[in-house]
Amino acid sequence: MKIKTFLINLDSSEERLAAASKQLNSAQWKFDRYSAYDGRGKKLEDFSHYDDKTAQKILGRSMLNSELGCYLSHYGCVESFLETDADYLVVLEDDLKITPEFGTILEGIIDCLQSLDHSDWYLLNIAAKNKKITKEIARVKGHAVVHAYYFPIRGLGLVWNRKGAQEFLNLGKNANVPVDIFFQNWLSRNGKGLSVWPALVKPAGLDSDILGTVAKDGVRRKEKEQRDFSFFWKKQKRILINKIFALLFLIKSF
Numbered sequence: 673m674k675i676k677t678f679l680i681n682l683d684s685s686e687e688r689l690a691a692a693s694k695q696l697n698s699a700q701w702k703f704d705r706y707s708a709y710d711g712r713g714k715k716l717e718d719f720s721h722y723d724d725k726t727a728q729k730i731l732g733r734s735m736l737n738s739e740l741g742c743y744l745s746h747y748g749c750v751e752s753f754l755e756t757d758a759d760y761l762v763v764l765e766d767d768l769k770i771t772p773e774f775g776t777i778l779e780g781i782i783d784c785l786q787s788l789d790h791s792d793w794y795l796l797n798i799a800a801k802n803k804k805i806t807k808e809i810a811r812v813k814g815h816a817v818v819h820a821y822y823f824p825i826r827g828l829g830l831v832w833n834r835k836g837a838q839e840f841l842n843l844g845k846n847a848n849v850p851v852d853i854f855f856q857n858w859l860s861r862n863g864k865g866l867s868v869w870p871a872l873v874k875p876a877g878l879d880s881d882i883l884g885t886v887a888k889d890g891v892r893r894k895e896k897e898q899r900d901f902s903f904f905w906k907k908q909k910r911i912l913i914n915k916i917f918a919l920l921f922l923i924k925s926f
């Protein structure tokens with residue numbers, strides 16, 4: 673079993689890299705730094721794979737250039753993984769908080785999934801903020817491995833198998849929603865998502881350098897998003913549809 677790990681990190685975020693590296697080294701977990709795509713300061717029309725009309729239809733707003741950069745960073749990690757002979761890909765963002773037992777527990781979880789021959793999944797979320805509409809399939813060192821029919825929104829720590837990674841790439845590079853929302857939409861509607869509870873990866877509590885709550889120009893992210901009634905309505909509609917699909921998959925599993 674070969675596991676490839678990428679730590680997404682902007683070239684300018686040296687302190688974040690140092691903090692994340694210290695934790696991963698303490699956990700004896702090997703990783704490679706992945707240079708994040710920096711979308712900040714770029715115009716939306718500079719992104720050839722972005723369709724604003726589709727984003728408005730789904731989100732009720734335009735995407736931020738920083739969100740597009742984050743999406744492309746995750747996509748690039750998967751592309752690079754599929755060029756290797758590794759069996760699994762772990763993608764971590766640099767605003768992470770883990771314990772020294774991280775590596776032992778994660779290896780145990782992946783080994784467990786292999787031994788169960790539970791191959792009908794694409795993506796495992798190891799940084800879930802909560803546990804909703806799930807079904808437990810295994811327990812490893814005090815952590816429940818669950819079929820996450822309503823896939824968790826947080827993308828801080830993810831594990832891909834090759835099948836899921838290839839399916840993600842097959843969908844194409846078009847980015848019309850933030851990557852965490854994309855994963856929730858996609859996996860809640862195909863039933864191929866797993867998660868771990870309690871989470872193995874938690875946020876360190878820092879503003880994201882890629883998606884920062886306050887941009888360099890001092891404007892807060894929520895203000896840049898220009899949230900209005902359409903945004904809130906489409907968000908609630910999206911959540912409701914995802915939960916309906918999730919409940920149907922859960923019922924079908926019994």
